[in-house]
Amino acid sequence: MTSSYRPLMGTPIDDLDTPCLVVDMDNLDHNMSVMADYYENRNTKLRGHGKNHKTPAIALRQINRGGTVEGVCSAKVSEAEVMVHGGINNVMITSEIVAQLKIDRLCNLAKQAEIIVACDNLDNARNISRSAVSHGVSIGIVVELETGLERCGVQDIESGVELVKAISGLPAIQFKGIMSHQMMSEVSSNKEDRILEGKRLIQPMIDLRKAIESEGVEVEIVSTGETWSYDVAGDIEGVTEIQGGTYLLMETAYDYMSDFQFAASVLTTVISTPRIGMAVGDAGTRCVGAIKGVPLVYQRPDITVSGMDADHCIFDTSNVPLSVGDRLRLIPGQQDAMISRWDTIVGIRDQKVEIVWDILARGTHS
């Protein structure tokens, strides 16, 4: 049995069962267009991040819209499997893949599509090489450089060059290039600040590229930049692609990126108004999340969320009363942790259901 909710096409938004994950199709298309228009005539291209929507159909929609490398990133091997199954021919896995079980799955996947994987460790690269030889495939590797996220990656240019030189000689491995992620140290909506910060954080990637090339090794891919720096990285010479995911559905933590519009939200119904100044909604952390704070109420600046538990949200209605049965839309603080809690995305245009997408890579944690 399945418990997925699947409204019929054309259902008015007011008739949807709640909570329901809905996407405003005009806003989604707008967000896709911003990226496509920006990258269309640049050497740098977008590589959309599949982890943010977990839906091959949405990845293909962006690829068809233009300005991309005609491939995606995936956070996980299982997610990459779903993307390839869904018709994507080129996947970069942005995490280190170390378990033998998973390396074997990578090799299987490389029989279906071009597979590139992040690496920061020579033993790991050797294991991938050995497995790729025995499977008769070739795996692309990008060396990850740590550029301020304080997560995986080699820690400096020298270590990067050393790893690249060692990797380049391995059989059944194609050294493709380098990769990094960045987070702003202090979030700023000011574009000049973003440019300065983006350039500062990405500069080590340009230095690493040069250092590798000075050893006579070709660097095809320099994959770096995020939603917040898409228009910074896209203008830095030497960057070949940027990874962006949040821009598509958006979240409150990125609300300073005013180029993009909030597309995904959770529709909720008020189920109780126990006392003045307060109302209770039927959507909680289980389906919206509260990792980056409580959600925003879409297009209702007069109402705030004051608290959440697993299955309920509490509205502060001091400024405006709500009634039992009223419906509101919640914009999450972080949407990529929200999407995989759902089975379907209900796309709305002109107040009616235009499309229902299966979130095919939902639950691909491994």
Added chain:
Amino acid sequence: MTSSYRPLMGTPIDDLDTPCLVVDMDNLDHNMSVMADYYENRNTKLRGHGKNHKTPAIALRQINRGGTVEGVCSAKVSEAEVMVHGGINNVMITSEIVAQLKIDRLCNLAKQAEIIVACDNLDNARNISRSAVSHGVSIGIVVELETGLERCGVQDIESGVELVKAISGLPAIQFKGIMSHQMMSEVSSNKEDRILEGKRLIQPMIDLRKAIESEGVEVEIVSTGETWSYDVAGDIEGVTEIQGGTYLLMETAYDYMSDFQFAASVLTTVISTPRIGMAVGDAGTRCVGAIKGVPLVYQRPDITVSGMDADHCIFDTSNVPLSVGDRLRLIPGQQDAMISRWDTIVGIRDQKVEIVWDILARGTHS
């Protein structure tokens, strides 16, 4: 296609793909036994909360173990549907159900099993009555009293009595009794503190029961108490059942409830050790959650989680080094928001897979 991970029975825990939601079967059975043994010979019984495991097979396992009302709670109508489909004959829905679409589903469900629903509003009760008449069914109602959780429910005894009197006359409605939830105002592991706090918060329920009975209305159900007060509410005369869910799989936020053992955890693999004092694991908030803080590393007090993002956790390994490929288990701060991010629970005994449960009510947000 499905992306669910389903290891074969007998697979050694060391061979499981990660991240993987595993349950220690000895600890699960221990937690079930604590409740069953406590309630076996009392008038008060346990009504297990399905929202914490979303798995009818686990609910039935606890019912078979004993000491229960032979029914469960559900947070949502869609969750109740899965529980009834899975063989549970008696479900109390612990939220107000107000949308007509959902009331109709309640009525359909009442043709399959005994259905009881929380209510704090007369208009809502009238709508349920009208729908139940037209569907030819009877729906049980428990009036919710607000006892410190600051969520739904009538706010005082007088309002409660008034609502009960109005409800009792409605056709196709069976007034069953009253319900409440509580949270400790200051968390204490000291049993005497728990008893004092539990009694203080539950006393209004006893007062409401008496006030209703003094109006000549019978109160069959007084459903109140939680995992933290299971042994307090169970000794209060007039309480007929307690709702407990967290006790089964457990979480760090309830670690002061030392009667219970941590049963559920997410198995993770170290994928990178980029520098001294730090390691990166392959499980993040997307599959573990961090709503009540970062997870605990099970049986490894020498290692702490210092940070999490959607798909990674960062270990502080200042005290002990970790290597790429090492495997650890993460105990979440709040497990009920974790469970529904997974499709299956992998039960482990003697280091091998004993059972794989489908989380059939996963994703039942509505």
